[in-house]
Amino acid sequence: MVQLAARSRRTRIAKRIAGWTAWFFGRAKGSGMEQGEFNDGLHVAIIMDGNGRWATRRGLPRVAGHRAGVAAVRRVVERALDMGVRCLTLYAFSSDNWRRPAQEVQSIFWLLRAFLRLETRRLMQRGARLEVIGRRDRLATAVLSEIDKAEAATAAGSRIHIRVAIDYSSRDAITRAAAGAAGAIENWHGAAPGLLAPQLLETMNTQSEDVDLLIRTGGEKRLSDFLLWELAYAELYFTDCMWPDFGESELEAALGEFNLRERRFGGVVSVKPHPAATLIGSGV
Ligand code: FPP
Numbered sequence: 001m002v003q004l005a006a007r008s009r010r011t012r013i014a015k016r017i018a019g020w021t022a023w024f025f026g027r028a029k030g031s032g033m034e035q036g037e038f039n040d041g042l043h044v045a046i047i048m049d050g051n052g053r054w055a056t057r058r059g060l061p062r063v064a065g066h067r068a069g070v071a072a073v074r075r076v077v078e079r080a081l082d083m084g085v086r087c088l089t090l091y092a093f094s095s096d097n098w099r100r101p102a103q104e105v106q107s108i109f110w111l112l113r114a115f116l117r118l119e120t121r122r123l124m125q126r127g128a129r130l131e132v133i134g135r136r137d138r139l140a141t142a143v144l145s146e147i148d149k150a151e152a153a154t155a156a157g158s159r160i161h162i163r164v165a166i167d168y169s170s171r172d173a174i175t176r177a178a179a180g181a182a183g184a185i186e187n188w189h190g191a192a193p194g195l196l197a198p199q200l201l202e203t204m205n206t207q208s209e210d211v212d213l214l215i216r217t218g219g220e221k222r223l224s225d226f227l228l229w230e231l232a233y234a235e236l237y238f239t240d241c242m243w244p245d246f247g248e249s250e251l252e253a254a255l256g257e258f259n260l261r262e263r264r265f266g267g268v269v270s271v272k273p274h275p276a277a278t279l280i281g282s283g284v
Pocket of ligand 1: 048049050051052053054066069070073090091092093094097108111112115164218
């Protein structure tokens with residue numbers, strides 16, 4: 001009995017040391033990266049759902065849920081940075097969200113602007129590069145100006161790439177890329193699909209980042225037109241947790257679950273998870 005307990009303690013300690021080692025080398029490798037070289041670490045994408053229900057259940061207006069949602073964004077960004085996540089894509093406003101009452105849309109954009117204005121310095125300090133993905137032609141000038149400033153100020157960040165999806169629709173992004181690829185081929189109407197494919201792939205590959213793990217909070221199990229191309233081989237993680245309640249330990253739980261998945265990308269050989277996920281999976 002005593003021997004068994006000692007062995008399990010030794011195993012736990014060994015796992016912990018392995019986790020720390022993996023984490024340390026993962027970070028050491030990441031710290032030397034130049035801008036644009038996000039070669040290491042995971043891409044985690046999040047559909048932040050449940051703000052409205054979180055607020056309604058507390059007898060609060062829906063905007064209170066979005067406000068609490070911004071606090072959750074801050075927590076998750078910090079933890080993702082510490083865990084060596086390479087890229088974090090957050091679904092802040094879908095192209096279908098324009099259908100919401102004007103007042104709610106206004107509040108979300110007010111919060112987005114405030115986030116960009118207030119968090120840019122912190123993001124710079126922490127080596128984060130912020131980028132907004134999605135359509136820009138329907139955004140207000142004040143929002144565009146805040147986006148431009150945040151993107152320019154954080155352009156040199158190389159520890160994490162934070163992509164905020166605003167007025168984003170995956171179908172729209174793919175359609176535009178296809179139209180662009182077709183436009184690049186003169187007389188494409190008669191061209192074989194094989195000619196179009198490399199052009200489209202090039203556009204998609206320069207504008208997209210394959211996702212490793214998709215998290216959706218709020219209990220629903222759907223993709224809602226989010227990163228359909230990039231999610232091709234992503235692991236999907238759905239949780240009942242409402243977005244404003246999501247924090248460090250919820251992110252760790254999602255990565256722990258990811259670590260247990262076997263990824264073969266259509267082949268037969270299992271691909272090892274990233275050290276950031278190993279760290280969490282090892283119980284450290
Ligand atoms: C989904 O919850 C949430 C949104 C449509 C908005 C998300 C926006 C934020 C968290 C604030 C700004 C984001 C950043 C990156 C600073 P819902 O309103 O659909 O919730 P429900 O399904 O309970 O109604």
